[in-house]
Amino acid sequence: MEAVNEVEHIMTVQCPEGPGIVHAVSGFLFEQGRDIVELKQFGDPAAGRFFMRLDVSGADAPELTDAMRAAFGPVAARFNMEWTLEPRGTKRRVLIMVSKFGHCLNDLLYRSRMGELPIDIVAVVSNHEDHRGLVEWHDIPYYHVPVTRETKPAAEARLLELLDDYDVELVVLARYMQVLSDDLSRRLTGKTINIHHSFLPSFKGAKPYHQAYERGVKTVGATAHYVNSELDEGPIIAQQVVEVDHTFSPADLIAAGRDSECKALSNAVKWHCQSRVFLDGNRTVVLR
Template identity: 70%
Template sequence: MTAPATERGTGSSAETTVEHVLTLDCAETPGIVHAVSGFLLEHGCDIVDNKQFGSRDDAHFFMRVHFSSTGDDSTLDTLREAFGPIAEKFGMRWQLERHGSKRRVLIMVSKFGHCLNDLLFRARVGELPIDIVGVVSNHTDHQGLAEWHGIPFFHIPVNAEIKPQAEARLLEIIDELDVELVVLARYMQVLSDDLARKLDGRAINIHHSFLPSFKGAKPYHQAYARGVKTVGATAHYVNGELDEGPIIAQQVQDVDHTYGPEDLVAVGRDSECKALSNAVRWHCEGRVILQGNRTVVLK
């Protein structure tokens, strides 16, 4: 799904304006910004917003350009083809997408529904550039919520004996629904290494802790035992290492000695929702660039 084009001018001279986002990274070398800006000028484009970062540690360059041009739906293909030689010259990893395009998202959840509910609401009111095409769960607790929003619900029970079959069914659903991003919204099952590899770069998890502290089960109880003064949540990409994926977004909240474990759980819910929704938004807006085990987020 793409964002609608807008018209400039009046009468027969009206021109259709389309907007795009170019995201790229490559080895740092002189001339990158000049080449990109020159390309946009040559094709009659106008820069709306530009974010860039050069990492001095490893001489790597990152850039995200939001720009507008006159044209129609075919403009995207034309620009992609024309930019190819520039990308090849500088050895770029790059994406050029229509601005405002909605990503097809599958949400996975277990019994805690606050993150699911938050994403459903934000998508419904247009706050997130996503089209939620399905909800998968190993329980049926949130089937009614998903169906109230008019979203297909898939119940896939999971245990050690049937985990391979369950993950195979999940991959079938991902293929059938043409899913672009999988969001683990408090899905309390560990994905196999094989599945994590297949979803590399397109699966986001919310961990109810300010990673890398308090990994694994019951992090708020671990935090209480250590007498922490802040609690938080971390949204990260899924990889083969439990709670070790590249971090996209984090949120924290001050607490004190009067907070028991259940109090920490309660105040942590808002942090979880905000960290996850930010991560989903930034990923779908082309603001997150993966580099090894870290991310660069061009906000």
């Protein structure tokens, strides 16, 4: 007997809370000959929203994904759903932006090269030349786009050109130390992840480790969040902390925080690209 090839899909659903949602989705998948391998869900009673992520498998067939999408349309319309359906393992096209600190960039490059992240890093943009050698060693295009107060509009216009040229799905600010304009932030809502080197909402803005030192903190951390038009106020995706004490200088705190920054950012990128993150107002739901 000839072996039947299996294919897996990831489906995400968010919609107003109400009865019958899980029944409708699971029933549809049963009719399509799909088996639910994993299902995670969350109902937010305060917001009246429902979130669900499913990993489903079944026999392969020509044009399977498009056919399932078309068939699910009426179900989605009945519950006013926002939804996605795509083959498992689909890689997101990612553009990374960085300034002079390269630890988060290096970590993402390494994890991508080792297959730990479901991403295809299509380009790196920086306002400095410091990391060109590293990035080009990975055979990834590197673009130096200087930014000053006078050239910022032109620099952001160049960034938008690159996003279009490379068909970018996600922008990652890996210690990119320039504030995006309100207009650009709005255009990239839900598609841009930033790493901030503090445990937000504490110590926003510049030099958070120095602020932490002045307050004598006993932990320092890092926060990966979506970018919006409010500085360091975007919905939080992932956070990491490390213990410190009174003997740590500002330089020691910076050094201690580097691993937290790398881990928080890589987790956020991974969960976003695995379709585990849902925007829920000014916060996120992460189904993992």
